[in-house]
Amino acid sequence: MPQFHHNIIKICTALGSTIIILLFIQACSFEKLEGATKAYAQDIPDANYKLPVTITDSVDTLHKKKEIQVDSLLNKLSLREKIGQLFFVRAQGYFQNVNDEDYRELASLIKQYHVGGIVFFKGSVYGQAVLTNQLQEISGLPLWITQDMEFGAAMRVEGTTRLPPAMGIAATQNPDYAYLAGRITAQEAKALGVHQVFAPVLDVNNNPRNPVINVRSFSGKPDTVALYGQRFMEGIQSQNIIATGKHFPGHGDTDTDSHYALPVINHDYERLEEVELVPFKKMIDSGIQSIMSAHIAFPNISDNPNLPGTLDPSILRRILVDSLNFKGLIATDGLEMRGISAHFSPGEAVIRSLKAGADMMLLSLDEISAIQEVERAVERGILTENRINRSVRKILKKKKQAGLFEQRKIDINQLNIAISNPENREIANEISRKSLTLLKNERGMLPIQPNRYSRILLLSVTDNDNEERGAALAYEMRKYHPAVRHRVFHRNISAEDRQDIIQSAQWANLIIIGSHVYINSSGGHHFDAAQRRLIHSLPDGTPKGVITFGNPYAVGDLPNARFHLLAWQGSDLQLRNTAPALFGASNIGGRLPIEIPGSYGINRGLSLPQTTIRFGDPQSAGLSSDSLYKIDTIMHDAIFDSTFPGGVVTVVKDGVVAYQKGFGYETYEKHNPVNKSDIYDLASLTKVTATTPAMMKLIDEGKINLDDKVSSYFPEFNKGKKQDITIRHLLLHTSGLPAYRVYVDKLKSRSAIVEAIKNEPLINEPGTTYEYSDLGFILMGEIVEKVTGKRLDRYMRDTFYSPMGMNSTYFNPRDVGQWVSNRIPPTEIDTIYRQKTIRAEAHDERAYYMDGVAGHAGLFSSGSDLAAYTQMLLNGGTYGGQQYLSPAIINSFTRKQSEYVNRGLGFDRKDEDSSSAGSLTSEKTFGHTGFTGTSFWVDPEHDLTIIILTNRVYPYRSYGRNISKIRAAVANAVITSVID
Incomplete structure (x- = not known):
C-alpha cells in the first residue's frame, strides 16, 4: 500500500474512526488505468469514489502532491492518450443528467479516448460551471477548457457581462476600452473554469462583402x-488566461464563409x-500565447495552392513559426467547418494539421475516427510519435502553468461575485455608449x-423571424418620449x-428604422426585396432615420435618411445604450473604423454632447450602490412610522438618474x-418649478426687472408703503404681505x-422683515399672465415643460387624461371644504379655487420630470440643446440674496445650522420643500439633485410631522454614497 494511504489510515486512527478506515481501504481498490494515467491515479483518487469531507480536508492539509514533471508525465502516456490530448470537443454548458445521451457521449470521449479539453458553446453560468466540475472529475488528466468570447463571456454564456463587438470598441477611439474588455472577459472566463479564450479577432476587415x-x-x-x-490580449492575459489571435494569416479580405466553403x-x-x-506580428512580439489558423487557401504564397491554411505547412510552419518566430500554441479553427470537412476525412484533416504545425485540434467532425486514423498513421510511419509529443508537451505545460494538476475544479460559491458584477456591467455600458457612431445628422x-x-x-x-427584435430599444425610448410605437x-x-406597420407609419411624424440585417453567407449586406418594398411604401413626407444594429454597411441602402447611426450589434446592451443618445441623454462621439464604399470614409463621425438626463445606475454616476441603498431603509422605516404611506426618491448625479x-x-x-413614475402634488414646489423660472425667463428677456414696482402691474399697490414693493421683495418674501389668508x-x-390679495394690508414695512x-x-403668477398674455400654466408648458419633454408636469392633471391622473396618489381626505378625498386636483384650497392654477401651488410632477428641470439649472440653463435660462440669472437666483435668512430669489437654500437638505450637502445647495411632503435639493458642487415626493398629508395634514428629518437623512445617505 502506498505511503500516502498509510498516512490517511494514521489520521483515521487518531480520529478513532474504524468505519472510515474500512471505507477508505475498500475505496482504494482503483480500477487499473492504462499508461501514465495509472501512475497519475496515485495522486488523484478515482472520480467514482467520494472521500468523506473530513478525510478530504485531512488529505488536502497533510498530503502535498509531487510537482508534476511534464516530460516524465509525457513519457508515461500511451500513444492513444497522447493523441487524445490533442483533441478539443464540443460541449453545451447547460444542465445535463448523467444518463442523457449527450453527456454519456462526452464522458466516453473523456474517459475512453482521453481528449485534452472542451470547447464550450452555449450555456448558462451555473450549468457550465457544474458540468465543468463533473467533467474534470471523470477525466484522468485535467481538461483544458476553451471558449469563444469575442464580445465577452456573453458570446456563449447567458447571464455574463456582454461587451460591444470589436469594431464597436475601436469606434470609441480609446484602446484602454479594449484592455478593459479583455480583462472583464478573462475575469469571467476564469470564474467559469475557462483557461483559453478564442479572441481577439485580428483579421483586417477590408472587404465589405466579408x-x-x-x-x-x-x-x-x-x-x-x-x-x-494588443490591448484586448493584454487584458485577457493580465488574468493568466490565454488569449488566441485569429484567424491566421487573415480572414478579413474574403467574400466566402469558410463554415460552408473554402475561401x-x-x-x-x-x-x-x-x-x-501586421496585427499578428504585433501580437507575437507582445507575447500572445496562442494563434488560431484560418481555413483559407493562399495559392500565390503557398506550395500547396488548393490547401486550406490550417493544413498548409507553407502557412503555419514557414510563415507563422519560421518567419514570425511564434512559439506558442497553434489551434485549428473548427475542423467540422466545410472549408475542411468537405475535402478531407476527419483523420486526414488532423494528420495534415499536425504536419502543418497545429497543436490543438478543435471540433473534429468525428473525434473517434480521427483518433484512430492518427494512431494508425503513427504506426505506419506517416506521422512520428515525436511530432505528437511536441504538441502534447505544449498542452501539458499550459495545464501545469494553470495549476490544473493541483486544482482543476471551480469554486461555485464565487460565481455570483465574479460574474456580471456592477463594475463590469458599468464598464460594458460605458464602452457601448462611447461606441455609437453618428455619420449623418441632417437638419439637426x-x-x-x-x-x-x-x-x-x-x-x-x-x-430572421424574431418578433421581439428591437423591443429593448423601444422600452428605453419610452423613458424619454411618451409616444413611441414599435413594430417589427x-x-x-x-x-x-x-x-x-403602414398605418403606424401614417400615424407617426418620425420613423426610425432599426436595421437588424446582417451580412449573409453569400456576402450580401443589403436589404432584400421585401424589406425594400416595405421601406419604399413608408410615407415620403415623414422624416426617417436609420440605426444599424449589426452590419454597418447597410446604411448605404438608405442614403436619403436624415440620420445614420451605427450601433454595431443588436444585443440588449447596445439597444439600451442607444436610446439615451437619440434624445441627447448621452454623448455621441464614435468614429468609423472602416470605409463604407460610396458613403463614408474611415474615421468619419459627428459629435453630439449629452444635453439631457440619462436613466442609469449608481455606478455610472460614481455613486456607491451599497451606501445609496441606505435610502431604502430610511424610506421603509418612515413608512412603518406613518410619516407617509409611500413615496418616490430620485437621485441625479452628473446628469444621470x-x-x-x-x-x-x-x-x-x-x-x-x-x-x-407616479406623479405628486408639488404644493409649494410650484413656487420654484413654475413661478420662479417664469420670472427668471422674463427677466432674462428684459420684459421684467427685479426692481420693477408691483404697483406698475396692480394699481391697488400704488398707495402707502405698498408702492415701495418690488418684484425682488416678492421673491425674497420681504414684501410685508402676510404668510397667507384663508379667503x-x-x-x-x-x-x-x-382681488382680495391686491387689497391685503401689509403686516411689515417692505424690505425689512422676512415673512x-x-x-x-x-x-x-398673475404678473406672468399680464406680461405674456398667457396664464401661468400655459406659459410654462409652452416655454419649458413641453420642449423639455416634461410630460408628467401639469396644473389640473385630471384635465390632461387618465394616463396622467391615474398615476397620482390621493393627497388628503378633506373634511372641511370639499368633503372628499383629494386626488389629481390641487390640495391647496386657494389654488383649487383659482381654477387649479396659482403661483404658489397647484403644480403636479414626477421625479423624472423634476430631474430634467433641476438638471437644466445645473447645466447653466441649457437642456436638450436649447438655452432656457442664462447662467447669470440662475446664479443670481440661487445664491444668497437675503440679509435676514439664507434664501435666494424664490429658491430656498440650505440652512447653516440644520436643514432638510442634510448636514453633508455643500453650502451652495438650493431647492425648496412642499407642504404635501415634496422637496428637491440641488447641490452644484456635487452636480447632484435629491428629489423626494410623498403624500405625507394623507389621510390628514396632521400626519407626517417627521418629514424634515427623513429628507435630511436621505440627503446624507446620498452624499455618503458619492465616490471620490
Whole structure:
C-alpha cells in the first residue's frame, strides 16, 4: 500500500474512526488505468469514489502532491492518450443528467479516448460551471477548457457581462476600452473554469462583402487592428488566461464563409505582409500565447495552392513559426467547418494539421475516427510519435502553468461575485455608449426633441423571424418620449401585421428604422426585396432615420435618411445604450473604423454632447450602490412610522438618474403600490418649478426687472408703503404681505381671491422683515399672465415643460387624461371644504379655487420630470440643446440674496445650522420643500439633485410631522454614497 494511504489510515486512527478506515481501504481498490494515467491515479483518487469531507480536508492539509514533471508525465502516456490530448470537443454548458445521451457521449470521449479539453458553446453560468466540475472529475488528466468570447463571456454564456463587438470598441477611439474588455472577459472566463479564450479577432476587415468577419474585426486598418488587438490580449492575459489571435494569416479580405466553403485569397506575400500579417506580428512580439489558423487557401504564397491554411505547412510552419518566430500554441479553427470537412476525412484533416504545425485540434467532425486514423498513421510511419509529443508537451505545460494538476475544479460559491458584477456591467455600458457612431445628422434631427416629433414609430427590420427584435430599444425610448410605437418587420410577417406597420407609419411624424440585417453567407449586406418594398411604401413626407444594429454597411441602402447611426450589434446592451443618445441623454462621439464604399470614409463621425438626463445606475454616476441603498431603509422605516404611506426618491448625479425607486403604497390601506413614475402634488414646489423660472425667463428677456414696482402691474399697490414693493421683495418674501389668508371661507373664485390679495394690508414695512408668503407668489403668477398674455400654466408648458419633454408636469392633471391622473396618489381626505378625498386636483384650497392654477401651488410632477428641470439649472440653463435660462440669472437666483435668512430669489437654500437638505450637502445647495411632503435639493458642487415626493398629508395634514428629518437623512445617505 502506498505511503500516502498509510498516512490517511494514521489520521483515521487518531480520529478513532474504524468505519472510515474500512471505507477508505475498500475505496482504494482503483480500477487499473492504462499508461501514465495509472501512475497519475496515485495522486488523484478515482472520480467514482467520494472521500468523506473530513478525510478530504485531512488529505488536502497533510498530503502535498509531487510537482508534476511534464516530460516524465509525457513519457508515461500511451500513444492513444497522447493523441487524445490533442483533441478539443464540443460541449453545451447547460444542465445535463448523467444518463442523457449527450453527456454519456462526452464522458466516453473523456474517459475512453482521453481528449485534452472542451470547447464550450452555449450555456448558462451555473450549468457550465457544474458540468465543468463533473467533467474534470471523470477525466484522468485535467481538461483544458476553451471558449469563444469575442464580445465577452456573453458570446456563449447567458447571464455574463456582454461587451460591444470589436469594431464597436475601436469606434470609441480609446484602446484602454479594449484592455478593459479583455480583462472583464478573462475575469469571467476564469470564474467559469475557462483557461483559453478564442479572441481577439485580428483579421483586417477590408472587404465589405466579408460574410463572416464584419464587426468581429476591430477595423479595416491594420495598425488599428494591431493596437486594439494588443490591448484586448493584454487584458485577457493580465488574468493568466490565454488569449488566441485569429484567424491566421487573415480572414478579413474574403467574400466566402469558410463554415460552408473554402475561401481563396489570391494576394501575394508582399500584400499579406503589408496588411493581414501586421496585427499578428504585433501580437507575437507582445507575447500572445496562442494563434488560431484560418481555413483559407493562399495559392500565390503557398506550395500547396488548393490547401486550406490550417493544413498548409507553407502557412503555419514557414510563415507563422519560421518567419514570425511564434512559439506558442497553434489551434485549428473548427475542423467540422466545410472549408475542411468537405475535402478531407476527419483523420486526414488532423494528420495534415499536425504536419502543418497545429497543436490543438478543435471540433473534429468525428473525434473517434480521427483518433484512430492518427494512431494508425503513427504506426505506419506517416506521422512520428515525436511530432505528437511536441504538441502534447505544449498542452501539458499550459495545464501545469494553470495549476490544473493541483486544482482543476471551480469554486461555485464565487460565481455570483465574479460574474456580471456592477463594475463590469458599468464598464460594458460605458464602452457601448462611447461606441455609437453618428455619420449623418441632417437638419439637426438628433437629439430628438419630443415637442418637435411628438409621435415616433420605431420599425425594426430583421432578416430572421424574431418578433421581439428591437423591443429593448423601444422600452428605453419610452423613458424619454411618451409616444413611441414599435413594430417589427420579420421574415414570417403576416399581411395583417404588414398593414399595421403602414398605418403606424401614417400615424407617426418620425420613423426610425432599426436595421437588424446582417451580412449573409453569400456576402450580401443589403436589404432584400421585401424589406425594400416595405421601406419604399413608408410615407415620403415623414422624416426617417436609420440605426444599424449589426452590419454597418447597410446604411448605404438608405442614403436619403436624415440620420445614420451605427450601433454595431443588436444585443440588449447596445439597444439600451442607444436610446439615451437619440434624445441627447448621452454623448455621441464614435468614429468609423472602416470605409463604407460610396458613403463614408474611415474615421468619419459627428459629435453630439449629452444635453439631457440619462436613466442609469449608481455606478455610472460614481455613486456607491451599497451606501445609496441606505435610502431604502430610511424610506421603509418612515413608512412603518406613518410619516407617509409611500413615496418616490430620485437621485441625479452628473446628469444621470442614478437612483429612482418607489416605496410603499398610495394609501395606508396598501392596495396600490407606489411606482417610481407616479406623479405628486408639488404644493409649494410650484413656487420654484413654475413661478420662479417664469420670472427668471422674463427677466432674462428684459420684459421684467427685479426692481420693477408691483404697483406698475396692480394699481391697488400704488398707495402707502405698498408702492415701495418690488418684484425682488416678492421673491425674497420681504414684501410685508402676510404668510397667507384663508379667503376660501367666503371667496371661491380666481378673480375674488386675487382681488382680495391686491387689497391685503401689509403686516411689515417692505424690505425689512422676512415673512414666507404665498400671497406674493400668487401675485407673481398673475404678473406672468399680464406680461405674456398667457396664464401661468400655459406659459410654462409652452416655454419649458413641453420642449423639455416634461410630460408628467401639469396644473389640473385630471384635465390632461387618465394616463396622467391615474398615476397620482390621493393627497388628503378633506373634511372641511370639499368633503372628499383629494386626488389629481390641487390640495391647496386657494389654488383649487383659482381654477387649479396659482403661483404658489397647484403644480403636479414626477421625479423624472423634476430631474430634467433641476438638471437644466445645473447645466447653466441649457437642456436638450436649447438655452432656457442664462447662467447669470440662475446664479443670481440661487445664491444668497437675503440679509435676514439664507434664501435666494424664490429658491430656498440650505440652512447653516440644520436643514432638510442634510448636514453633508455643500453650502451652495438650493431647492425648496412642499407642504404635501415634496422637496428637491440641488447641490452644484456635487452636480447632484435629491428629489423626494410623498403624500405625507394623507389621510390628514396632521400626519407626517417627521418629514424634515427623513429628507435630511436621505440627503446624507446620498452624499455618503458619492465616490471620490
